[in-house]
Amino acid sequence: MITRVLCIIASIAICLMGYTAYLDRSLEVIEVAKIPLTIKAVPVPNQQPIARTTEFKKAPSLHWRGGIKISSPHKRFGGLSGLEVSADGRSLLAIGDKGLWFTGRLNYDLNGNLLSLTNGLLSTMRGTQGQNLIRKKDRDSESIALADNGAIYVSFERDHRILEYSAPLATTTGSIRLPREFTDIASNNRGIEALTWLTGDCLLAIPERTTTATSKQGSVIEAYLWHQQSWDKLYLEPNNNFLPTGLSSTPEGDLLLLEREFSFLEGFKTSLRFFPASEIQTALSMPDYVMRGDVLATFEGAQSIDNMEGISSRIGAKGEILIYLLSDDNLSFAQDTLLLMFELQKQRKPAGKSTAGCSKNKTAYSAALETKAF
Secondary structure (H helix, E strand, O other), rough: OOHHHHHHHHHHHHHHHHHHHOOOOOOOOOOOOOEEEEEEEEEOOOEEOOOOOOOOOOOOOEEEEEEEEEEEEOOOOOEEEEEEEEEOEEEEEEEEEEEEEEEEEEOOOHHHHHHEEEEEEEEEEEEEOOOOOOOOOHEEEEEEEEOOOOOOOEEEEOOEEEEEEOOOOOOOEEEEOOOOHHHHHHHOOOOEEEEEEEEOOOOEEEEEEEEEEEEOOEEEEEEEEEEEEEEEEEEEEOOOOOEEEEEEEOOOOEEEEEEEEEOOOOEEEEEEEEEEEEHHHHHHHHOOOEEEEEEEEEEEEOOOOEEEEEEEEOOOOOOEEEEEEEOOOOOOOOOOOEEEEEEEEEOOOOOOOOOOOOOOOOOOOOHHHHHOOO
């Protein structure tokens, strides 16, 4: 009996080793491949009642503007995480867990609601020496940020780093060295999950974890701010058991933080937090300040919600802020690639009056983020 049990355990171990080797294999290079896409509309996700954490004169709210499920027979499609949508809403740029760029064209109905995605393209990403990122430890791209000058920043897990591309699908890159304290405590799958560009030439990076910083602060989420070739630190208050997965900066300087919670019993839950530009400026001027933000929405249940990791925002034709959320299906048949669009309903500040990112000019306005293109 004991021998039989040992044989079963050994067989399982061999299978796991074989599966691990399969996952670690080098993937074939895709120069640029046009792939067919199948699109299906999805219903409004289940939104849970929320309790406001801060006081706004008029708290922002979300309004549904459409959603789609995206699939393709191409064997490498899926696993999408980081997301950017161009200022005109027509171009989509995403990255995948397997070191791939993905681009497509977004289409809308007569009311401006999300309708479909066409012209899908896949392409292998390249490293700082021009090499194709095909090995597992090199290719685990997680988040993406579009700078004012058109440069693309991509964060990676396992081999924790941030690469700079001059443009999407570019073959030449630079890199940003991560702070030592980050690399000392980072695990393979707890790297930079959320990345965005802030007006004032700053890059904001948030890892997928909470940290006990000091007795005064307690448990916090540490955010890393790259500016003028050095790193500073900001602090965010944790949102219960949610962890960061995506980050977007609006042209008005506000921050949108996408967060995820998962359990085998309840599946995925998604939360979207809003940090007004004024709170960011407070954090920049007060080193120990902990930003709280305000929860805009919490989604749970299987309807139109999956492993939401990507987020992007832009200004719509009527001056409204439009938010896009993208799910990572982990290349699993049991999950879906979803793209959801919402309208953030809040009073918009006039140009020239917005508090902008990490700029010392507190009335600066990001015209560049309103015209971002790729």
